[in-house]
Amino acid sequence: MGLPVRKSKLAPPPACPLTESLALLRGAWAPNVIWYLSGEPRRFGELRRDIPRISARVLSARLRELESRGLVSRHPLDTSPPSAEYALTELGRELLPAINALARVGQKLIAEWDSRASVGKMARVVG
Amino acid sequence: MGLPVRKSKLAPPPACPLTESLALLRGAWAPNVIWYLSGEPRRFGELRRDIPRISARVLSARLRELESRGLVSRHPLDTSPPSAEYALTELGRELLPAINALARVGQKLIAEWDSRASVGKMARVVG
DNA sequence: GCACCATGGTATCCAATGGTAACCATGGGC
DNA sequence: GCCCATGGTTACCATTGGATACCATGGTGC
Numbered sequence: 001m002g003l004p005v006r007k008s009k010l011a012p013p014p015a016c017p018l019t020e021s022l023a024l025l026r027g028a029w030a031p032n033v034i035w036y037l038s039g040e041p042r043r044f045g046e047l048r049r050d051i052p053r054i055s056a057r058v059l060s061a062r063l064r065e066l067e068s069r070g071l072v073s074r075h076p077l078d079t080s081p082p083s084a085e086y087a088l089t090e091l092g093r094e095l096l097p098a099i100n101a102l103a104r105v106g107q108k109l110i111a112e113w114d115s116r117a118s119v120g121k122m123a124r125v126v127g
Numbered sequence: 128m129g130l131p132v133r134k135s136k137l138a139p140p141p142a143c144p145l146t147e148s149l150a151l152l153r154g155a156w157a158p159n160v161i162w163y164l165s166g167e168p169r170r171f172g173e174l175r176r177d178i179p180r181i182s183a184r185v186l187s188a189r190l191r192e193l194e195s196r197g198l199v200s201r202h203p204l205d206t207s208p209p210s211a212e213y214a215l216t217e218l219g220r221e222l223l224p225a226i227n228a229l230a231r232v233g234q235k236l237i238a239e240w241d242s243r244a245s246v247g248k249m250a251r252v253v254g
Numbered sequence: 255g256c257a258c259c260a261t262g263g264t265a266t267c268c269a270a271t272g273g274t275a276a277c278c279a280t281g282g283g284c
Numbered sequence: 285g286c287c288c289a290t291g292g293t294t295a296c297c298a299t300t301g302g303a304t305a306c307c308a309t310g311g312t313g314c
Contacts, residue, residue: 017233018162018226024236025229028301035145044262055302060263080311081261094235098228099145102152105221106144109151155272171291182273187292207281208290 024069024095027062029054031099034088037072038096041087071095151196151222154189156181158226161215164199165223168214198222 025031029051036042036050047059054062063086066072071092075085088096152158156178163169163177174186181189190213193199198219202212215223 016159017230017237018158020233020236021229022158022233024232031145031149032143045260048262053302055304056263057265057303058301061301079261080309081259082309083261084263094232095229098225098232101225101228102148102222103144105151105225106147106149108221109147110144172289175291180273182275183292184274184294185272188272206290208288209280210290211292 021095021098024071027065028058030062030066031102033059033062033066034071034092034095035099035103037086037088037092038099041075041085043077043083043085045083047086066092148222148225151198154192155185157189157193158229160186160189160193161198161219161222162226162230164213164215164219165226168202168212170204170210170212172210174213193219 025034032051032054033047036047042050044059044063047063048054048056051059063072063074067074067086070089073087073089075087077083077085152161159178159181160174163174169177171186171190174190175181175183178186190199190201194201197216200214200216202214204210204212
């Protein structure tokens with residue numbers, strides 16, 4: 001048997017700006033993590049509670065990926081059960097306008113659903 | 128044998144605006160598809176060429192998902208090899224500001240890399 | 255000293271997603 | 285009759301993500 005064929009996995013010059021910024025956000029929950037870090041720095045357990053459906057495994061992986069991409073910085077704290085704080089870097093903050101734009105669309109969608117639901121149910125909720 | 132245990136897969140009210148808009152964009156290449164549809168309607172083969180690294184399988188799946196989410200509309204054409212055109216719906220257009228914000232970040236990143244590369248290479252590119 | 259707790263993870267296992275490549279259906283050109 | 289282009293679909297496999305259990309550290313109650 002010869003050598004196994006190496007599938008090149010080449011990533012030829014994309015240079016598509018959308019592809020570049022999406023590469024920063026790749027991975028499950030990445031935008032949510034950035035969203036919840038956009039205020040103050042937060043700790044691992046806080047982020048777990050912020051994003052209830054994330055698993056510790058994925059949160060851990062995502063934080064290390066975001067750190068390696070330069071979007072997030074990690075600061076271990078010398079507390080009794082050793083803990084750590086995560087914060088957005090300046091590069092991470094550059095993504096906030098885009099994430100805010102996404103959130104605005106989401107708010108609009110939620111508002112539309114709510115108004116239609118209240119119409120459909122004859123305004124069970126006061127409004 | 129009894130019924131297979133149904134893992135509830137519950138999606139309890141997230142109501143996080145970011146989660147809502149990301150649900151619209153879920154799936155590989157979804158933002159790119161919207162990006163390339165943001166001008167004129169485009170055909171399947173055109174999108175394949177626009178996004179060279181997408182596979183036909185995923186493009187097909189993504190278009191049908193985006194259609195079912197109401198972001199994209201499909202218009203079959205009565206041509207000799209039957210073809211189809213895809214266009215953004217109004218809901219799809221509401222995502223364009225967010226996608227443009229992402230693209231702006233990507234452009235900035237590319238510009239920074241370029242300028243650093245040209246400095247590192249002693250400005251091979253005139254600038 | 256020792257059990258027990260909280261924090262911040264890892265290890266293991268399985269399901270869903272995406273990629274590759276091959277194939278199919280239609281109708282026109284040669 | 286055969287091949288081609290378009291617009292997909294199918295089969296198969298690698299990677300990613302999720303659920304859950306577990307581990308390491310050090311503090312606290314006793």
